[in-house]
Amino acid sequence: MTEEMRDTLVLGAGVVGLSAALYLRRSGIAVTVLDPLGPAGGASFGNAGMLSPETAVPIALPGMLREVPRWLTDPLGPLAVRLARLPRAAPWLARWLLASRLSRVLEISDAMRALHRRSLECWQELLGPESFRELVRPSGHLQIWEGEAKGATAALEQRLRERHGIRAEPLGADELRQLVPGIARSVRHGLLVPANGFTANPQRIVAALAERFLHEGGEIVRERAMKLLPRASPGGFTVMTNLANREAARLVVAAGAWSRELLDPLGVKTALETERGYHAMLPAPSITPRLPISNKSRGFALTPMEHGLRVAGTVEIAGLAAPPDERRAAVLVQHAKRLFPDLVHGEPSFWMSFRPSTPDSLPVLGAVANRPGLFLDFGHGHFGMTGGPPSGRLLAALVSGRTPEIDPAPYAPTRFGR
Numbered sequence: 001m002t003e004e005m006r007d008t009l010v011l012g013a014g015v016v017g018l019s020a021a022l023y024l025r026r027s028g029i030a031v032t033v034l035d036p037l038g039p040a041g042g043a044s045f046g047n048a049g050m051l052s053p054e055t056a057v058p059i060a061l062p063g064m065l066r067e068v069p070r071w072l073t074d075p076l077g078p079l080a081v082r083l084a085r086l087p088r089a090a091p092w093l094a095r096w097l098l099a100s101r102l103s104r105v106l107e108i109s110d111a112m113r114a115l116h117r118r119s120l121e122c123w124q125e126l127l128g129p130e131s132f133r134e135l136v137r138p139s140g141h142l143q144i145w146e147g148e149a150k151g152a153t154a155a156l157e158q159r160l161r162e163r164h165g166i167r168a169e170p171l172g173a174d175e176l177r178q179l180v181p182g183i184a185r186s187v188r189h190g191l192l193v194p195a196n197g198f199t200a201n202p203q204r205i206v207a208a209l210a211e212r213f214l215h216e217g218g219e220i221v222r223e224r225a226m227k228l229l230p231r232a233s234p235g236g237f238t239v240m241t242n243l244a245n246r247e248a249a250r251l252v253v254a255a256g257a258w259s260r261e262l263l264d265p266l267g268v269k270t271a272l273e274t275e276r277g278y279h280a281m282l283p284a285p286s287i288t289p290r291l292p293i294s295n296k297s298r299g300f301a302l303t304p305m306e307h308g309l310r311v312a313g314t315v316e317i318a319g320l321a322a323p324p325d326e327r328r329a330a331v332l333v334q335h336a337k338r339l340f341p342d343l344v345h346g347e348p349s350f351w352m353s354f355r356p357s358t359p360d361s362l363p364v365l366g367a368v369a370n371r372p373g374l375f376l377d378f379g380h381g382h383f384g385m386t387g388g389p390p391s392g393r394l395l396a397a398l399v400s401g402r403t404p405e406i407d408p409a410p411y412a413p414t415r416f417g418r
């Protein structure tokens with residue numbers, strides 16, 4: 001079955017695909033989004049909801065390698081690598097190590113800053129002021145450390161914040177207890193980043209993007225793209241889906257961690273691995289902090305959501321097919337109780353999804369060389385709720401031939417080969 005040629009098909013209805021789709025629509029382009037799950041069925045559903053315009057610290061940092069053996073010896077620690085995945089993940093892990101060199105870290109941090117600093121502005125632009133006010137809380141973020149040590153990378157993180165003029169206020173034990181009543185006595189160091197914020201419901205904020213997109217004339221179709229076929233004449237692509245053949249002059253691949261499956265058969269090389277992450281939702285909590293807390297000693301975040309406390313985090317390198325390890329979510333409940341010893345809550349629910357991660361913490365964004373009409377927008381890793389909307393604005397500028405307001409070179413798909 002063939003349908004009439006559309007301008008642009010966006011593959012994926014997570015925060016990244018829908019941000020791009022809405023900005024493209026506002027550039028006067030007819031856009032259809034394809035996703036078998038509909039809006040926010042992937043990583044965009046259950047993340048920690050932190051919107052971090054003031055975060056410019058890459059995931060791979062010098063000195064981190066020293067921590068890795070300690071993390072790996074604890075099967076429920078902040079990092080796990082399943083042995084069966086190691087052969088597939090090895091080239092990505094090697095690139096991750098290269099990205100942790102100081103000279104590269106500074107470049108990556110600059111590119112993160114350029115993209116992230118526009119996050120709240122783009123969210124407001126996409127949602128409109130009323131919906132933005134309802135869904136986004138400009139509360140600041142709190143980072144905390146347990147015990148005396150601040151970790152091997154704290155000094156470099158401080159240097160990166162200073163490089164970008166990011167304000168952060170160190171807090172001692174007493175100030176922490178005033179800001180977050182009920183927090184454990186083992187927490188003695190904190191850092192407040194006042195200009196960050198969060199959404200109290202990631203699923204609802206992404207659904208709001210979808211609603212705006214539909215309202216402004218976009219179309220969302222529940223279909224899975226199975227294969228992308230370049231058309232010799234008249235150009236563009238046919239997308240074989242599970243239900244139809246769809247024709248488009250332009251494709252935007254924004255399928256998160258699944259993007260590589262669509263690009264491999266086309267011979268488009270990229271470096272995308274999934275860092276699987278988990279959450280535990282604690283309904284009816286007896287304690288609700290007023291801002292999200294990142295526990296830097298244990299690698300998780302705790303966010304006050306509309307429907308309870310969300311404890312989210314951990315990284316598991318295990319691919320797209322392995323079943324979840326629910327113990328990794330259960331341990332997050334223990335972490336929450338260690339952080340708030342008096343915390344009482346209802347029955348927790350567990351969730352796992354796939355962070356679409358590049359080795360250098362930057363998204364893959366832009367046109368593919370030698371494939372006219374093919375654009376990529378994925379790989380936002382730990383920061384998609386923050387970087388998704390500004391990426392959409394950048395992508396729409398590139399597609400429409402407008403001069404982008406930031407240099408797109410650091411995100412170019414070509415950095416991982418063609």
Ligand SMILES: Cc1cc2nc3c(=O)[nH]c(=O)nc-3n(C[C@H](O)[C@H](O)[C@H](O)COP(=O)(O)OP(=O)(O)OC[C@H]3O[C@@H](n4cnc5c(N)ncnc54)[C@H](O)[C@@H]3O)c2cc1C
Pocket residue numbers: 011012013014015016017034035036037038039040041042043044045046047048049050051052223224225226254255256257258259262276277278279301312313314353354355356378379380381382383384385386387388
């Ligand atoms: C535990 C955890 C905590 C996190 N916390 C934060 C945070 O606090 N702040 C932050 O900024 N980021 C956070 N993130 C990261 C953020 O959630 C992701 O970067 C972001 O959601 C990625 O969005 P996406 O649209 O690229 O991918 P997804 O949301 O995964 O969407 C991809 C979509 O593509 C669809 N798809 C797949 N294959 C196909 C196909 N063949 N055809 C059509 N559609 C397809 C899927 O169904 C899915 O809906 C966190 C992630 C995790 C896992």
